[in-house]
Each structure stands twice: as C-alpha cells, then as structure tokens.
Amino acid sequence: SQTIHQWPATLVQPVGSPLSLECTVEGTSNPNLYWYRQAAGRGLQLLFYSVGIGQISSEVPQNLSASRPQDRQFILSSKKLLLSDSGFYLCAWKTGVNTEAFFGQGTRLTVV
Amino acid sequence: ELKVEQNPLFLSMQEGKNYTIYCNYSTTSDRLYWYRQDPGKSLESLFVLLSNGAVKQEGRLMASLDTKARLSTLHITAAVHDLSATYFCAVDRSILQGGSEKLVFGKGTKLTVNP
Numbered sequence: 420s421q422t423i424h425q426w427p428a429t430l431v432q433p434v435g436s437p438l439s440l441e442c443t444v445e446g447t448s449n450p451n452l453y454w455y456r457q458a459a460g461r462g463l464q465l466l467f468y469s470v471g472i473g474q475i476s477s478e479v480p481q482n483l484s485a486s487r488p489q490d491r492q493f494i495l496s497s498k499k500l501l502l503s504d505s506g507f508y509l510c511a512w513k514t515g516v517n518t519e520a521f522f523g524q525g526t527r528l529t530v531v
Numbered sequence: 532e533l534k535v536e537q538n539p540l541f542l543s544m545q546e547g548k549n550y551t552i553y554c555n556y557s558t559t560s561d562r563l564y565w566y567r568q569d570p571g572k573s574l575e576s577l578f579v580l581l582s583n584g585a586v587k588q589e590g591r592l593m594a595s596l597d598t599k600a601r602l603s604t605l606h607i608t609a610a611v612h613d614l615s616a617t618y619f620c621a622v623d624r625s626i627l628q629g630g631s632e633k634l635v636f637g638k639g640t641k642l643t644v645n646p
Contacts, residue, residue: 462638
C-alpha cells in the first residue's frame with residue numbers, strides 16, 4: 420500500500436535561518452507531488468507542484484523553493500526564513516487523473 | 532485561473548439539524564474532492580466526484596456534483612457533534628485544457644455542531 424512520510428512534525432526556527440522539509444512517498448511511482456501551506460485558521464495555499472523529477476511549478480512567488488531530486492521525494496526549502504513563513508506545511512501525492520490526493524501528517528513551522 | 536469558493540466559511544448548528552455547504556469553482560472541471568480536517572491534523576479524503584450528477588454518501592454526509600453549474604454540495608443530515616471539523620472542497624484543473632493537474636482548494640468551512 421502507498422504511504423507518505425513527512426518530517427519533522429514540528430519545527431521552531433529563528434528568522435533568517437534556512438529550512439528544509441522533506442516528503443517521501445512509498446508504494447507508488449511517478450506521482451504528482453504538492454506542497455501546501457496553511458496559516459492558522461486559514462485555507463490551503465498551493466505553493467508548488469511537480470509532475471515529474473526536476474519538474475517544479477511555483478504557484479506563489481515567495482521566500483521558498485522546491486526540488487524533486489527523486490521520483491518519490493519532494494523537498495521544500497528556504498535560504499532565510501521570514502516570520503510570515505510560519506504555518507502548517509502539508510505534502511500531498513496523487514496518481515492518475517481520477518483519484519484524490521493523499522496528505523502527509525504535516526509540519527508545523529514556527530518562525531521566531 | 533482556477534478559483535474555488537466555499538460558503539459558508541463558518542457554520543454553527545445544533546445536533547439533529549440539516550445543512551448544506553456549497554462549493555463553486557470558476558473553470559471547467561469534472562473532478563471534485565471533499566476533505567475533512569480536524570484541529571491540528573492533516574486532511575482526510577471524504578469523497579471523490581468524477582462526473583456530472585455524481586452523488587456519494589457516507590453516513591450523515593452526502594456530496595454531489597453539477598459540472599454544468601460548476602457547483603458541488605456537501606449535505607449534512609441530522610448532525611452530530613463528531614462531525615465538527617473543517618471541510619474543504621478541491622478541484623483539479625481539467626487536463627483537456629492543456630494544464631497539468633493542479634489541485635486547488637477552497638478556504639474551508641469550519642463546522643461546529645452544538646449539543
């Protein structure tokens with residue numbers, strides 16, 4: 420069966436520090452991969468999505484970047500965090516046209 | 532640009548009552564999804580609606596899709612406290628439009644069911 424791993428679960432980082440969040444999927448191949456951010460009490464903002472290795476589409480210009488070095492690995496990064504980067508980050512995967520996306524457990528990032 | 536709008540954004544209802552959450556979207560799509568999110572948790576898939584007129588039911592929740600009206604509804608029947616959560620709809624941009632599968636979410640409806 421397919422599973423998605425996202426870590427860490429919580430993270431407290433100072434302003435100006437770098438960030439690396441990793442997401443890996445098991446049990447499937449060539450998934451679409453997504454990074455979403457959810458600010459406190461808000462909806463889901465699509466940050467990046469990827470349809471294949473090295474293929475990254477950015478939805479919102481901001482202080483973040485994404486990479487997909489392997490088929491089932493999706494990484495969210497920042498060189499210098501801002502206070503506004505705080506939020507709940509969710510990785511998701513999807514295969515096939517007519518299936519739902521499945522989400523990881525999320526990373527709660529607090530920038531202080 | 533694909534936009535997904537939900538209403539209401541906040542819903543407080545009494546146990547035993549019925550209510551409907553609405554999800555409108557701006558571009559052609561025949562794939563719509565409903566998710567549930569409990570506080571502090573990730574999203575859990577509820578329904579997958581893949582064609583015009585699709586209707587799915589699970590317990591006290593029923594979802595439907597009208598692709599011509601670009602509208603989906605999530606109907607709650609005889610609400611119970613356990614249904615308290617935030618509900619999201621999400622839409623794929625249709626591949627027929629030449630776009631890749633970009634999954635866009637509504638802002639969510641925070642449902643509180645009071646005893």
